[in-house]
Amino acid sequence: MNRIQKVVDEWVSQPQHKVKYFPPFELCAQLSEEIGEVAREVAHLYGYKKKKEGEKTDGLEGEIGDVLFVLACLANSQGIDLDEAFNKSVEKKNQRDKHRFE
Amino acid sequence: MNRIQKVVDEWVSQPQHKVKYFPPFELCAQLSEEIGEVAREVAHLYGYKKKKEGEKTDGLEGEIGDVLFVLACLANSQGIDLDEAFNKSVEKKNQRDKHRFE
Amino acid sequence: MNRIQKVVDEWVSQPQHKVKYFPPFELCAQLSEEIGEVAREVAHLYGYKKKKEGEKTDGLEGEIGDVLFVLACLANSQGIDLDEAFNKSVEKKNQRDKHRFE
Amino acid sequence: MNRIQKVVDEWVSQPQHKVKYFPPFELCAQLSEEIGEVAREVAHLYGYKKKKEGEKTDGLEGEIGDVLFVLACLANSQGIDLDEAFNKSVEKKNQRDKHRFE
Numbered sequence: 001m002n003r004i005q006k007v008v009d010e011w012v013s014q015p016q017h018k019v020k021y022f023p024p025f026e027l028c029a030q031l032s033e034e035i036g037e038v039a040r041e042v043a044h045l046y047g048y049k050k051k052k053e054g055e056k057t058d059g060l061e062g063e064i065g066d067v068l069f070v071l072a073c074l075a076n077s078q079g080i081d082l083d084e085a086f087n088k089s090v091e092k093k094n095q096r097d098k099h100r101f102e
Numbered sequence: 103m104n105r106i107q108k109v110v111d112e113w114v115s116q117p118q119h120k121v122k123y124f125p126p127f128e129l130c131a132q133l134s135e136e137i138g139e140v141a142r143e144v145a146h147l148y149g150y151k152k153k154k155e156g157e158k159t160d161g162l163e164g165e166i167g168d169v170l171f172v173l174a175c176l177a178n179s180q181g182i183d184l185d186e187a188f189n190k191s192v193e194k195k196n197q198r199d200k201h202r203f204e
Numbered sequence: 205m206n207r208i209q210k211v212v213d214e215w216v217s218q219p220q221h222k223v224k225y226f227p228p229f230e231l232c233a234q235l236s237e238e239i240g241e242v243a244r245e246v247a248h249l250y251g252y253k254k255k256k257e258g259e260k261t262d263g264l265e266g267e268i269g270d271v272l273f274v275l276a277c278l279a280n281s282q283g284i285d286l287d288e289a290f291n292k293s294v295e296k297k298n299q300r301d302k303h304r305f306e
Numbered sequence: 307m308n309r310i311q312k313v314v315d316e317w318v319s320q321p322q323h324k325v326k327y328f329p330p331f332e333l334c335a336q337l338s339e340e341i342g343e344v345a346r347e348v349a350h351l352y353g354y355k356k357k358k359e360g361e362k363t364d365g366l367e368g369e370i371g372d373v374l375f376v377l378a379c380l381a382n383s384q385g386i387d388l389d390e391a392f393n394k395s396v397e398k399k400n401q402r403d404k405h406r407f408e
Contacts, residue, residue: 036240138342293371
């Protein structure tokens with residue numbers, strides 16, 4: 001995952017950006033926005049709701065990529081390693097499920 | 103990113119799991135839940151709202167890891183490569199910003 | 205709040221709609237989408253992120269209205285009264301805060 | 307809806323609260339958290355995912371009430387009338403659907 005975090009860090013470091021990383025609450029708002037776009041794509045693919053005519057979207061792949069981008073911004077700005085964060089999540093699930101299926 | 107998608111695929115393939123991947127709308131609901139927990143952690147770290155007494159949380163790192171886990175579930179179940187999705191997001195940003203800063 | 209739930213029920217009952225209420229997971233996806241649009245409006249009003257050129261939005265008021273609409277759909281489809289749900293939330297806060305400020 | 311907005315305004319005006327309304331990005335984070343709890347309840351009711359043992363929840367009704375509470379906080383803090391916001395959303399849907407079903 002290091003690659004993603006490095007690409008994001010280089011991207012936000014470009015001179016035209018006023019700030020490197022947005023404040024954490026603003027990144028949360030962006031996460032909420034991007035997750036909403038993932039949900040919209042899923043609804044278009046699997047739900048009753050049709051796309052509005054002329055509505056352009058990046059497709060589910062693009063929206064998932066946007067979530068990753070913002071997630072990496074939040075992680076970078078907070079000094080969090082995405083690989084370690086993921087490992088922690090898996091360990092927690094293994095620990096929890098050990099008890100659940102005993 | 104391949105590693106994360108592989109770990110998730112092995113994890114959901116364990117015999118005690120009734121289904122490998124949940125249906126896409128249910129994964130969206132999980133994403134919404136996990137993003138909400140990220141938002142709660144950010145609020146505890148940077149906001150006015152204090153933790154409820156005795157409230158256990160996994161910290162921001164763990165919650166970010168959980169988002170990654172569910173995002174990888176959604177990607178795997180839809181045949182999406184997270185690395186390519188991320189690249190697409192960066193390309194789109196580069197394309198868009200090219201016009202914005204001209 | 206009864207008014208809102210009635211208006212929504214009449215609206216979804218129109219003959220051109222294939223289904224009255226979407227399934228609960230699809231309504232969750234819509235909620236996620238609408239909350240994301242609220243977050244985007246807040247970011248445009250208070251954040252660093254500028255609107256994309258030509259991006260049309262309904263403003264924060266409209267987006268908050270959309271959340272209410274979908275929330276009423278979910279409540280109606282589950283037989284939940286929004287007024288009672290709100291009262292329950294206030295009571296819970298009062299109960300919880302009683303202990304917090306002792 | 308006036309009642310809900312008034313109740314919320316009285317509630318946040320209590321002397322023990324350090325601030326009346328949280329800043330808009332923090333309210334967005336709370337909205338994200340509450341919507342996530344709605345999604346979790348829907349998953350418990352309709353999905354594959356079981357509750358963790360000992361997990362206390364307020365049920366879907368309570369979580370919907372919490373969304374309403376935070377939505378009213380955001381609306382109040384921004385001078386938005388929830389009834390008017392809802393009306394605007396319905397009008398927009400009517401306008402949009404007029405073209406869709408012609």
